[in-house]
Amino acid sequence: MHGEWLDIGPVDQIAPGNARTLPVRGGEEIAIFHTLDNRFHALVNKCPHKQGPLSQGIVHGGVVTCPLHNWNISLKTGEAQGESADERGACVPVIPLKVDAGRIYLLRSAVLGQKAA
Amino acid sequence: MNFESGKAGGQIRERLVVIGNGMAGCRAVEEILARDPGRFDITIFGAEPRVNYNRIMLSPVLAGEKRFEDIVINDEAWYADNAITLVSGDPVAQIDRANGAVIAKSGRVEPYDRLLIATGSDPFIIPVPGAGLPGVVTFRDLDDVEKMLAAADGGGKAVVIGGGLLGLEAAHGLSLRGMDVTVIHLMPTLMERQLDEAAGYLLKSELERRGQTILTGADTAEIVERDGHVAGVKLKDGREIEADIVVMAVGIRPATGLARAAGLEVERGILVDDHMVTSDPAIMAVGECVQHRGTCYGLVAPLWDMCRALADAATAQPGAGYAGSVTSTKLKVSGIDLFSAGDFSGGAECEDIVMRDASRGIYKRVVVKDNRVIGAVLYGDTADGSWYFDLLKKGEDVSPIREALIFGQAFASGGALADPNAAVAALSDDAEICGCNGVSKGAVVKCIESGAHSVDAVRSTCKASASCGSCTGLVESLLAITLGDGAVEAGPKTLCKCTSFTHDDVRRLILEKELKAIPQVMQELHWTTPDGCASCRPALNYYLLCAWPGEYIDDQKSRFVNERLHANIQKDGTYSVVPRMWGGITSPKELRAIADVVEKYDAPMVKVTGGQRLDIFGIRKEDLPAVWADLNAAGMVSGHAYGKSLRTVKTCVGSEWCRFGTQDSTGLGVKIERMTWGSWMPHKFKIAVSGCPRNCAEATIKDFGVVCVDSGYELHVGGNGGIRVRATDLLCKVATEEEAMDTCAAFIQLYREQAHYLERTAPWIERVGLDHVKAALFGDPKAVRRYAARFRFSQQFMQDDPWARRAAGKEAELHQHLAEVRPFPAPAPQEEIA
Numbered sequence: 027m028h029g030e031w032l033d034i035g036p037v038d039q040i041a042p043g044n045a046r047t048l049p050v051r052g053g054e055e056i057a058i059f060h061t062l063d064n065r066f067h068a069l070v071n072k073c074p075h076k077q078g079p080l081s082q083g084i085v086h087g088g089v090v091t092c093p094l095h096n097w098n099i100s101l102k103t104g105e106a107q108g109e110s111a112d113e114r115g116a117c118v119p120v121i122p123l124k125v126d127a128g129r130i131y132l133l134r135s136a137v138l139g140q141k142a143a
Numbered sequence: 144m145n146f147e148s149g150k151a152g153g154q155i156r157e158r159l160v161v162i163g164n165g166m167a168g169c170r171a172v173e174e175i176l177a178r179d180p181g182r183f184d185i186t187i188f189g190a191e192p193r194v195n196y197n198r199i200m201l202s203p204v205l206a207g208e209k210r211f212e213d214i215v216i217n218d219e220a221w222y223a224d225n226a227i228t229l230v231s232g233d234p235v236a237q238i239d240r241a242n243g244a245v246i247a248k249s250g251r252v253e254p255y256d257r258l259l260i261a262t263g264s265d266p267f268i269i270p271v272p273g274a275g276l277p278g279v280v281t282f283r284d285l286d287d288v289e290k291m292l293a294a295a296d297g298g299g300k301a302v303v304i305g306g307g308l309l310g311l312e313a314a315h316g317l318s319l320r321g322m323d324v325t326v327i328h329l330m331p332t333l334m335e336r337q338l339d340e341a342a343g344y345l346l347k348s349e350l351e352r353r354g355q356t357i358l359t360g361a362d363t364a365e366i367v368e369r370d371g372h373v374a375g376v377k378l379k380d381g382r383e384i385e386a387d388i389v390v391m392a393v394g395i396r397p398a399t400g401l402a403r404a405a406g407l408e409v410e411r412g413i414l415v416d417d418h419m420v421t422s423d424p425a426i427m428a429v430g431e432c433v434q435h436r437g438t439c440y441g442l443v444a445p446l447w448d449m450c451r452a453l454a455d456a457a458t459a460q461p462g463a464g465y466a467g468s469v470t471s472t473k474l475k476v477s478g479i480d481l482f483s484a485g486d487f488s489g490g491a492e493c494e495d496i497v498m499r500d501a502s503r504g505i506y507k508r509v510v511v512k513d514n515r516v517i518g519a520v521l522y523g524d525t526a527d528g529s530w531y532f533d534l535l536k537k538g539e540d541v542s543p544i545r546e547a548l549i550f551g552q553a554f555a556s557g558g559a560l561a562d563p564n565a566a567v568a569a570l571s572d573d574a575e576i577c578g579c580n581g582v583s584k585g586a587v588v589k590c591i592e593s594g595a596h597s598v599d600a601v602r603s604t605c606k607a608s609a610s611c612g613s614c615t616g617l618v619e620s621l622l623a624i625t626l627g628d629g630a631v632e633a634g635p636k637t638l639c640k641c642t643s644f645t646h647d648d649v650r651r652l653i654l655e656k657e658l659k660a661i662p663q664v665m666q667e668l669h670w671t672t673p674d675g676c677a678s679c680r681p682a683l684n685y686y687l688l689c690a691w692p693g694e695y696i697d698d699q700k701s702r703f704v705n706e707r708l709h710a711n712i713q714k715d716g717t718y719s720v721v722p723r724m725w726g727g728i729t730s731p732k733e734l735r736a737i738a739d740v741v742e743k744y745d746a747p748m749v750k751v752t753g754g755q756r757l758d759i760f761g762i763r764k765e766d767l768p769a770v771w772a773d774l775n776a777a778g779m780v781s782g783h784a785y786g787k788s789l790r791t792v793k794t795c796v797g798s799e800w801c802r803f804g805t806q807d808s809t810g811l812g813v814k815i816e817r818m819t820w821g822s823w824m825p826h827k828f829k830i831a832v833s834g835c836p837r838n839c840a841e842a843t844i845k846d847f848g849v850v851c852v853d854s855g856y857e858l859h860v861g862g863n864g865g866i867r868v869r870a871t872d873l874l875c876k877v878a879t880e881e882e883a884m885d886t887c888a889a890f891i892q893l894y895r896e897q898a899h900y901l902e903r904t905a906p907w908i909e910r911v912g913l914d915h916v917k918a919a920l921f922g923d924p925k926a927v928r929r930y931a932a933r934f935r936f937s938q939q940f941m942q943d944d945p946w947a948r949r950a951a952g953k954e955a956e957l958h959q960h961l962a963e964v965r966p967f968p969a970p971a972p973q974e975e976i977a
Contacts, residue, residue: 046960064335082716087673
């Protein structure tokens, strides 16, 4: 089905509490998360702090903890959670995602929009 | 349209044909009749040879709690009274849009002016070998229930594939009917679409307690046949489960065949607008077969709203149309109260309010965002489910009742009682505060007045809230009431913000209460978050691993990335790899293998570490298994340079070569490393063995250091060369290698059992005192042997090379990308997924 959504495959490719990665040629790698309460989220796979791979962090309560320096990033908004001056306002792009009939779809324009302009 | 007709003069009625005699079709007809009873001549086609019944009540019929007569919605009289023609048992085979008629299987032609498709959904059959065998059934209609009842008559074994709502209800019914039931579920938690991990865990435990076998993370490979009938189910991991009947309840699919063949617009379901009209203005559709604003519904509640919108349009009455539904779920298994609604994915802008009551088996979680309830999961006590659902649907501002929201409607709307302190103040002196230890309010207040000014002090003096912790909030209120907010002292640091317990409390309670899984710890100890945080998850995983060696299954998702990928993450997201070199000794074969890896994977750097090993930098996560396979082939295993575990045993050359050496320090170092490698610990752990007091291996800044002397071995503990250098304390002196090894094993085990997670030996010893360590190990002459034996027992489960498993292809998903997006270059932008 062509259209605005890109089919990334079945949901069971990602176990709850884990994330997997989707490199985009000419663009930023995307991390797709499966939370412990079975929601899916996609972010650009780069912590706004020092570009740590968020896909490798521990997922808990709608948040991922970056493996490099323990910044907590909201899976829904991409915003850093801390109150420090550095963290306030720091944000990583969110890729709109939907799950339909057991498959994961990403908004195509957002995936490709990550391409270096 | 050929059969054009109209309401001219009120004489000629429009002909409404309904395909589907189920809940949606009949409800739509009821709504139309309620608005304009004389408007249509109505004919309903039903595939099943019976009147309209409440399909969602099939579970109680299977369970023997209801009879078919009890679940009939509209009996034959209803059809007659409303002059409806019911054609049952003759399903529609084709829609002839050109001629405005439907053609039934029997050949019967029924013309229509308006057509309503309400075909519902079909059960999804997983396409595995044997899926068509006799004895494999679905759970959709009364025929299915009758097949299951016939099978259950003989007792025997049933397998239900699918641990969702429907599957669990089928399993419950078959279990009540006396069958031995196994549920096979693909995902790691039951009902994963409706429940979070905590509630899913409680549900699984309860069903297991009732005698069902629940296999999660289990993928069906085939249905096994014997004598032309189903005999069992084989899983992809090779397990085989015997079965006399197999129920497939893995999901449903909108039944869109007729609509698709007739050329209507169909995606996953039949596309409809807000008045349930399809791409053909004469044809409407409703229920599970439709797709409205991108969503297909598999629950009954949205039907009612859909049918109202449809009836408004069909009878030309004004109406806002259907705007989609927020759904809630209840599991119809008697004795298990479970409710979920809305969005409970949590996250930054959301606030999770969690209440757990382990003694009554209750878990409640309400998700609030911008002062509004957006989701709820209730287990064990669902009395307030409809209240939360109502707050959710109405989007009411809950800030005035926020503090008491989780206690439910009665409490939250109780005026002054909505202030928890006021509610506690109102309790009588003999009211019980702590049920576990039988402590009254009066006793707690007396304890506070006599000097216990923190939760921890109350716990240690009168035991209130020292067991399950569910009354911690009450104790906090009593402290505040008795002392005033400002005078309450903070107790020792809790494990993390998710719990009111300290590390020591959690470790003690894991053993006392025999807690054996992370969700169980969180439930029993009243965690205030649904699934913990990045601090407590790894700590609990370690504590459970240490408490139950060989029994507890390591939870990979609770591990820091380095321990999940068995390599050390670097600032650029690549990894460094350190193979183990026992005692720091290597060989030409190992060096060649390392050199080959460095060249083959173009590693930008290889470096000698402070612990006498070689560190290969810049390996990508995808290449790790291949790198490990190459290193394994040369006989090397993981060096654990990444873990809260034994790192290295550093040695000097000792008596074998050195003119000053007093003992074989390299030999002993190798033996100690062989004994201790692979062990998970509270933090990283370093060992060194020096062959003489010149101490070339720097043993006196290690967690455990051996300094060989002429008369034997000096054993040192608690050293650290990090931010704050700490020289070791001398633990003892022993005469033989064997004693040195036993003492090493015993000390490590003591540290493993007593230190807090992420506490190195240096701060641990400073906290508890060297005397405590000495008393524990030497106070009883058998203590060293006991601790050492526990360590060695645990090691038999730890000493398998984690690299070899991955190199063999296990857990490949941790290393591989999902796919790669490769957009074609302009001018015509298109892309594909590899």
